[in-house]
Amino acid sequence: MPRHRLPQLTTTCRSPDLAPTLARPWFSPRPHLGENQAYNGIMTARPTTIADFPPAIIENLSEARRVHVFTGAGMSAESGLETYRNDKTGLWENVDPQAMASIDAWARDPEPMWAWYLWRAHVAEEAQPNAGHIALAEWEQLCDSMLVTTQNIDNLHERAGSQHIAHLHGSLFAWRCSICGRPYRIMELPTQPAARLTPPECPLCHNPVRPGVVWFGESLPQREWELAEQWMMIADVVVVVGTSGVVYPAAALPRIAYECGTPIIEISPAATDLTPLATVSWATTAARGLPELVAKVQESRG
Numbered sequence: 001m002p003r004h005r006l007p008q009l010t011t012t013c014r015s016p017d018l019a020p021t022l023a024r025p026w027f028s029p030r031p032h033l034g035e036n037q038a039y040n041g042i043m044t045a046r047p048t049t050i051a052d053f054p055p056a057i058i059e060n061l062s063e064a065r066r067v068h069v070f071t072g073a074g075m076s077a078e079s080g081l082e083t084y085r086n087d088k089t090g091l092w093e094n095v096d097p098q099a100m101a102s103i104d105a106w107a108r109d110p111e112p113m114w115a116w117y118l119w120r121a122h123v124a125e126e127a128q129p130n131a132g133h134i135a136l137a138e139w140e141q142l143c144d145s146m147l148v149t150t151q152n153i154d155n156l157h158e159r160a161g162s163q164h165i166a167h168l169h170g171s172l173f174a175w176r177c178s179i180c181g182r183p184y185r186i187m188e189l190p191t192q193p194a195a196r197l198t199p200p201e202c203p204l205c206h207n208p209v210r211p212g213v214v215w216f217g218e219s220l221p222q223r224e225w226e227l228a229e230q231w232m233m234i235a236d237v238v239v240v241v242g243t244s245g246v247v248y249p250a251a252a253l254p255r256i257a258y259e260c261g262t263p264i265i266e267i268s269p270a271a272t273d274l275t276p277l278a279t280v281s282w283a284t285t286a287a288r289g290l291p292e293l294v295a296k297v298q299e300s301r302g
Ligand SMILES: [Zn+2]
Pocket: 177, 178, 179, 180, 181, 182, 202, 203, 204, 205, 206, 207
């Protein structure tokens, strides 16, 4: 039995009122603050270059023993993986991504979804980790321990060399039986997109194999969720990269670090719903910002 009810992936919701579903005694969400509004008397710093970072934050970053990095779609944007939003195949141009990401849609008609996820896996396999993924793997070597909690399903963090990854939304490469859960290996991904494909049968129970990703209406994987929650509490610093902070429950995680008073560094080209929680919010991209940040950590550690 899970020790608490696992939160389900929900459609975008801008209300921080969902946060209490975490049901922690110390968890008392503060009123939602607008950009650059003060909390605890401190403004969110919005530096334009790393040279403008508050010196105390550089110190936090270089002395941090446990680093928790929390990543979203923006992390992989410079690897060319914004897929369905700028679908180049034309096949899914007018498809609502949420229609391809719900358990109900799968139950109704798995074939379009199976074709779509195979294609996405192919595209992810062709993509390369960017300088941001690589910088994180380098940083892991410098600190005592690092956890990368990602909402991405593309496996680019592990391909860049990160060792400890919590896949909150599963992985494009973790196919499994839709009923008995037995893992399934796809030997070869299609190199051409198709509108419909029939999912293979589980060799054990003969039910259809499904993508190993978390769909709307499904619970997040327990081990990953608990690890992410725990690391939001124990990390010395939390770095939030490329996430808009609108898909719950993942978006509620940085709030835990905020409630713990942990420094939060956000890297995002535009302000997000998480910006008011950040100690520093740097308007840059993952592939530009992270290598500079890690170089700074290296430099200050001598
Ligand atoms: Zn099965």
